[in-house]
Amino acid sequence: MSDNLPSGREWVARFAAATGQSDLSDADVEALLDLAGVAAHSSERLAAPLACFLVGRAGMDPAAALELSRTLLD
Helix, strand or coil, rough: CCCCCCCHHHHHHHHHCCCCCCCCCHHHHHHHHHHHHHHHHHHHHCCCCCCCCHHHHHCCCHHHHHHHHHHHHC
């Protein structure tokens, strides 16, 4: 990582603050990254960020959304 750039977690924390949200917990980060992985590997890569957006728009718990995404694999 460049000395001039924040880490991904630092950037997300800044973005969360700028949008009036609290930072993500480690558990939420892990669940969202796993959800993105399920979505990207089950379809086109564009499914990953869009699925995460839908989780936020629905106000879903990331862990619950991850479990739901895994049911779509069956």
